[in-house]
Each structure stands twice: as C-alpha cells, then as structure tokens.
Amino acid sequence: MRLALIALALAATSARAELASRIPGLDIVTLDRLPPAPADRGDAAYCSHLASQPETAAGRAVQAQGWTVTGEVPFGTLTAVSFVGSFLQGTSGTCLRRDGNVGFFAGDKLTALIYARNAEELPIGFIAPFADSGLRLWSGDYLPEPLADIQPTAGGITVVPLAATEPVCHGTAEVPLIYGLPIDVARKRLAEAGWQPVPFQGDRSESMGLDAEIAARGVPEVDVCSGTGFGFCGYAYAGPAGSLAVTTMGEFGEDGSFPVVADYGVDCR
Numbered sequence: 443m444r445l446a447l448i449a450l451a452l453a454a455t456s457a458r459a460e461l462a463s464r465i466p467g468l469d470i471v472t473l474d475r476l477p478p479a480p481a482d483r484g485d486a487a488y489c490s491h492l493a494s495q496p497e498t499a500a501g502r503a504v505q506a507q508g509w510t511v512t513g514e515v516p517f518g519t520l521t522a523v524s525f526v527g528s529f530l531q532g533t534s535g536t537c538l539r540r541d542g543n544v545g546f547f548a549g550d551k552l553t554a555l556i557y558a559r560n561a562e563e564l565p566i567g568f569i570a571p572f573a574d575s576g577l578r579l580w581s582g583d584y585l586p587e588p589l590a591d592i593q594p595t596a597g598g599i600t601v602v603p604l605a606a607t608e609p610v611c612h613g614t615a616e617v618p619l620i621y622g623l624p625i626d627v628a629r630k631r632l633a634e635a636g637w638q639p640v641p642f643q644g645d646r647s648e649s650m651g652l653d654a655e656i657a658a659r660g661v662p663e664v665d666v667c668s669g670t671g672f673g674f675c676g677y678a679y680a681g682p683a684g685s686l687a688v689t690t691m692g693e694f695g696e697d698g699s700f701p702v703v704a705d706y707g708v709d710c711r
Contacts, residue, residue: 460598461554465590467564468579468601473545473555479508480541484528486510489537492529492568500547512539512568515577518594520546520553522577524569532584534671539582542566544592546599554599556592564589573609585672585691585704588621607635611710615683624700625661625677625690632679637686639663640678652693656700675701684710 461470486493494511496502500521501514509525516522527541542565544556556579558564566589567582577592579601593600607616618635620628629639641662646654652667653675667675672691679686686708690701 460595461600462595462598463556463590463601464603465601467559468556468566468590469559470554470556470599470601472553474552476504476507476509476545476552479510480527482528483508483510484540485531485537486529488531489529489539491535492537492539496523498523498547499550500545503547503550503552504545512542513570515569515571517546517577517592517599518575520548522546522569522592524566524579526567526582536584538584539565539567542568542582544569544577544579556601573605578604587704610708611683614710615681615708617686617706617708620688620703620706623703625656625664625675625688625703626659626700628688628703629661629663629677629679632686632688635681637679637681640680640685642678652701655694659700661700672704673701674704684708 463470494513496505496511498514498521500523501511504511504523504525509527511523511525513524514521522544524544526539530538530540532538541561545552546554558566565582567580567586569577569579572578572591575594578588579590579592580586581589588604590601591605593602604619607618609616616635618631620631642665646657651669653664656664663677665676665678673693675690677688686706688706689704691704692701
C-alpha cells in the first residue's frame with residue numbers, strides 16, 4: 443500500500459517547485475487523491491486513545507479512505523492532516539503508529555503529501571501547531587520525538603530541521619531545543635534561556651529511587667520517578683513567563699550520562 447501511495451505521488455507533476463524538504467528521508471510531493479488505507483489496522487482498538495475524531499472536511503475525507511486521523515491543524519489557507527494506517531501495541535499504554543503521512547487540503551481536496559521513504563526507520567506519527575504559523579512533525583514511535591518543522595512559504599510548503607528554540611506564552615519566552623539531551627545538559631540550556639530550576643521541597647530521606655540519585659548528582663529540581671516502564675522522571679523550572687515541567691526517560695547510561703529529555707510543557711502566567 444505504501445508503494446502504491448508513493449507511486450501516485452511521484453506521478454503528480456503540478457506545482458512541485460513550490461514544495462521542498464530539507465530533511466533526508468522525508469519527501470513532500472503534489473498529490474490529488476489518497477488510496478484506501480491498509481486493510482490490516484493492527485491494534486487500532488487498543489490504541490484508539492491516539493486517534494483524533496475528525497473535525498474538518500479534510501479530516502473526514504482522510505477517514506473516509508480508512509485512515510486514522512492523528513492531527514488536524516490550520517495551515518494558512520489549507521488544512522494539514524496527519525494520519526496513520528495501523529498501530530502496534532506496546533507496553534505501558536504506548537503504541538507504534540505505522541504507515542503515517544501528512545496531507546495538505548484545500549477544503550476536502552488533497553493538494554500535497556509528506557511521506558517517509560522508509561516508514562520503519564522514520565515513522566510519521568502526528569502534527570501539532572508550532573510558533574505562529576508552522577507545524578511540528580512528531581514521530582510515530584512508542585515514545586514520540588520531534589522529527590521536523592513544517593513552514594509555509596510564498597505559495598508553498600517547506601519541511602525544515604527543528605528550530606533551535608520554541609516561542610511560548612505568546613512570544614514572551616522561549617524554550618531551547620532540549621529533546622533527547624541528558625538532563626544535566628538540558629538544564630544548562632534552560633538556564634541560559636531564563637528558566638531556573640525549582641528544587642524539590644519534599645522529603646528524600648527514605649527514597650531509594652532514581653530521583654534521589656539524580657538529585658545527589660547535582661540536579662535537585664527532580665521530582666518523582668516512576669519505578670517501572672520507561673522510567674519517567676519529572677523536573678520543575680520557573681521563568682518570567684510561567685513554569686516549565688520537563689520529563690526524562692530512562693536511567694543513567696553505562697558511561698554515567700543522565701536520563702534524557704522526552705517531553706516538556708509550559709504553564710503560562
């Protein structure tokens with residue numbers, strides 16, 4: 443099915459000059475119709491919490507072809523829709539999103555498509571708004587990570603590397619790109635951007651978990667860590683625009699490296 447989709451895309455010829463990708467392995471092409479989704483939807487029922495109920499004509503057009511919508515975002519005069527063909531159940535409520543793509547629609551008419559040349563190496567999961575007018579493309583991994591940013595250009599669309607910072611709180615603050623960084627490195631970048639650590643005020647005297655070890659090694663803003671699954675840990679920071687919560691996953695590496703940043707969220711004042 444993916445080969446059929448790519449073949450349809452490569453056969454399209456109009457307006458190709460207005461579309462560009464600077465990310466190896468991610469292509470964007472002109473396309474005016476979608477084929478039906480793969481017949482095998484995998485563990486779609488178990489992973490239904492990752493699906494979005496379409497709210498736009500574009501999303502409904504995607505769903506009508508049997509695809510599962512994972513995101514709908516206005517994009518200039520178009521509507522961007524991310525969608526996947528199937529899911530694979532993981533641990534701790536996680537799922538792998540498979541056969542993912544991002545379509546751009548004028549009403550319910552498809553105009554362009556982003557796809558991965560190798561969907562196993564670079565799985566597309568979902569889109570989310572980014573900055574004022576762009577999008578951020580996230581992977582379809584069990585633990586999603588950002589893959590690229592998508593920017594509107596004069597009459598077109600460009601897929602670009604991740605921005606070095608994300609404006610938050612209506613542009614009153616910025617969060618540097620910290621995904622995948624060890625927390626000891628990430629906290630330094632956050633401090634440079636005005637986000638200061640808020641030391642945990644609870645009692646660690648009886649803690650035998652990862653949080654106590656992280657705190658003892660110079661990161662006192664660590665809160666609690668989960669003892670199972672992906673080993674998530676929470677951290678608190680404060681800045682002029684509000685508060686920032688950071689989540690890491692994993693444990694210390696064999697080389698002594700700290701757990702790495704998996705996600706963050708900002709609570710604006």
